[in-house]
Amino acid sequence: MTIRVLRSAVLFAVFPVTLFAQAPDSLVVAEGKVINAATREPISARIVYSSLPYGNRVGVINNSAYSFPMFDGEKYSITVEAQGFAPAKYMLDPAEANAEKKVIKDIELSNGTAPRASNHAVGHVMRLNNLIFEVGNSKIDPESYSELDLVVDMMKDNPSMVIQLEGHTDYVGIAADNLKLSQRRVESVRSYLGSKGVNRNRIKTKAFGGTQPLSHDDTPEAHRLNRRVEVRILQN
Known part of the structure; x- marks a missing residue:
């Protein structure tokens, strides 16, 4: 694959790029819902997921549910925040995936800080x-x-x-x-x-x-x- 860098219709550079893809068999999907611990109702929340051990942010989801891929051998943390609820933080490990290559974790939030x-x-x-x-x-x-x-x-x-x-x-x-x-x-x-x-x-x-x-x-x-x-x- 070749990428051409253009600016104002002037060609600045042409250079090859090698793309690396993670093999599908080594991908695990993390998914779950965010729910009110008292009522069991879904909560719209800000969900930030990061790779460990250094906490590099991978992505942000604003929803009452989440789903994202995890790479084999990397653990992830998810931080969940919603207005009026105490924040929650969990660790997800691809090694704990089920037979369908999924780690399913519902997040319960409690009222207050x-x-x-x-x-x-x-x-x-x-x-x-x-x-x-x-x-x-x-x-x-x-x-x-x-x-x-x-x-x-x-x-x-x-x-x-x-x-x-x-x-x-x-x-x-x-x-x-x-x-x-x-x-x-x-x-x-x-x-x-x-x-x-x-x-x-x-x-x-x-x-x-x-x-x-x-x-x-x-x-x-x-x-x-x-x-x-x-x-x-x-x-x-």
């Missing part, structure tokens, strides 16, 4: 949907800091609040290793909250490993759902 203690009675559990760890270890992905900062804000707004961080993994692999991993992960979250000025005595931790899965399906999406950290209100 941060979790508030007045909305959560003692015993209430909040799932940190946007908390991302590197695979197989307890290092928190920087993409997750905004999610944890909402917890920091909640704790600072409610100085008598005490929480328990509960760590869960999927049930794949050795149970004892999963238990240790879930403990290391909640300790990492506790350390982050402490580094932001929250008294660590107000933060308890408990590890469950893979003993309390949300789904028993043997699919990548189910395993991802089971890998989570939850916040339980112990005192408010």
Whole structure:
């Protein structure tokens, strides 16, 4: 293929260009909807998707649904914002595609900008949907800091609040290793909250490993759902 560069009908340059295409078999499609967590209704939102680890922006979608191609071997983050709702951020991994070469993830947005203690009675559990760890270890992905900062804000707004961080993994692999991993992960979250000025005595931790899965399906999406950290209100 040859590209001719013209300006005011004057030929400036002629040079060859080689085009490289990603093989169709290595492409995975990410798709999903943006919905109100309370009403389950669709929400029109601004969806920004970026390639990791450097966060290079790939595209922006303004809609209540999204669909975009992902290249094999590259993870992606999606940031979703809608007026009147707390922003959400997720990581998508082509390795977790289903048999149809798709990663399907619906994004739930909650009203407000941060979790508030007045909305959560003692015993209430909040799932940190946007908390991302590197695979197989307890290092928190920087993409997750905004999610944890909402917890920091909640704790600072409610100085008598005490929480328990509960760590869960999927049930794949050795149970004892999963238990240790879930403990290391909640300790990492506790350390982050402490580094932001929250008294660590107000933060308890408990590890469950893979003993309390949300789904028993043997699919990548189910395993991802089971890998989570939850916040339980112990005192408010």
